Amino acid sequence: MKMNLWKNLTDQHPTQAKENQLGRLLKDRKVGQPLRYGHLGMIPLFGSECTKAQYALPETALSLTKVTNYGQMILKNSGNRPAIVPLNLGYFQLGAQNHAMCTSWVLNAGEEREFKDACCIQESQGGYIKESDDRFIVLPHSLRKAALALKGKEEYGKLWQSITTFNTQLGLKARGHLDEMKQAFQPELLQTVYHLEPQPEQTGAIFLLNDEIVGIELAPDAAFWAELHTPLVMYCYAPLRLAEAYAQRSATKGEALNVQGLTSFKMLKERYEALQHKRVKTAETMLNDLGEVTYSSTKEQENKEHRLFTVRAGAFAGQMVMHGNQMAYASLFNEKVAVV
Incomplete structure (x- = not known):
């Protein structure tokens, strides 16, 4: 699934997620302002089905x-x-x-x-x-x-x-x-974390490599995500950017702020806010489209009300944890991107 986060998409697909669609996993998750650092992008997600503090950090x-x-x-x-x-x-x-x-x-x-x-x-x-x-x-x-x-x-x-x-x-x-990797690229790994820093109350993220979705990460609550964010960005996703740079592949560029003909700070502010709004709307479309992908799951563990599943959904694979009927945790990766 390859989608350009910055192109002008107007088709909205607000659908009722079926039980075998990724929209079920993404229920109650809302997108925030997308962030980008070179080849790597992150769409922060907010909200969760789970009550706060269901799980230890x-x-x-x-x-x-x-x-x-x-x-x-x-x-x-x-x-x-x-x-x-x-x-x-x-x-x-x-x-x-x-x-x-x-x-x-x-x-x-x-x-x-x-x-x-x-x-x-x-x-x-x-x-x-x-x-x-x-x-x-x-x-x-x-x-x-x-x-x-x-x-x-x-x-x-x-x-x-x-x-x-x-x-x-x-x-x-x-x-x-x-x-x-750690010994050679520690500064670059940390730099990626600084550029894709966690947002207040963030509970998950969609990660992109050159505007292609490479990962879907969901935490049960914001406190859990706050502890998961740094090791996830630093060691799981930042190396994708390093590999692209080593291969000398150019990063796709997002739509830049148009500064032509500016006559006031008010005009600059209006253009900036319009661009931010456009990016969020495009991210919302991406989330809706992603939600329509069907998935299959295999149960790996059942521990009282907690169930662990291995999941396959189109190009994605990974695992998820359900708390009763609520989506608590998920980590899905695009198998077709940057595979060794």
Whole structure:
């Protein structure tokens, strides 16, 4: 699905979302002012079906307590509410092998669980993580298709070849060390976060690469999103921009503010507000069109009123968490974009 966020779209499709359409996942979500940084764009989303504070906050409550063996990690929810483990959560740790999840999960309050189908994301570093105080990461978008396909497979080196290919797309050493990216591009990764900063009360986002939708990210509430935003933008989506720059592909340009014939600050303000309004309307059209895409789902976990599903919708795949009949969390990626 490729849509130009800045072209003048006037067709509106306000439809009643069916249960098997993405509009069901996007219920009660409203778009905000789109942001752009080079090749990468973000449409912030606001609102949620979920009541606030249904879930523990991911960075505050979740911790990697131990790696019991290569490819096997223990996560703990120290919160007093259920915690959603974000899809493809991982940890970098100095002096030990870094690991990441292939799946999402819902942990009960205080629950500690071992995941035996995790993956090592550092090929030759020895040592097990005993406990990590570091902030979590989210695997780069280019690795998510491979990681999701490997859920359930207990083989610690299963992602190394994909990481090697990913590194070469950034001009890095051809080896299965994901931290090569962090060491080489930390300033650029942070810069992307600064340009695509979270908005007050934001609960999700649609991410675009050269105006093509590459990701749909939904959180249960604004507090959850506030902790998810930085690792998601910095490690999952910012590398897409880096890969485009390394390949010397030009970024698509949005419609610029027309400054011809300006005679007053009032006229400038009016033109700027009109452009902002136009961009929001175009984003709303995109959300409506996206909502008409049908999806199928497979249940992976049922924990009381919490259910985890793997989802496929056209070019998109990923996972979602339902709280009863309410959409709590979703992370869907475009499988056809920037795949290793």
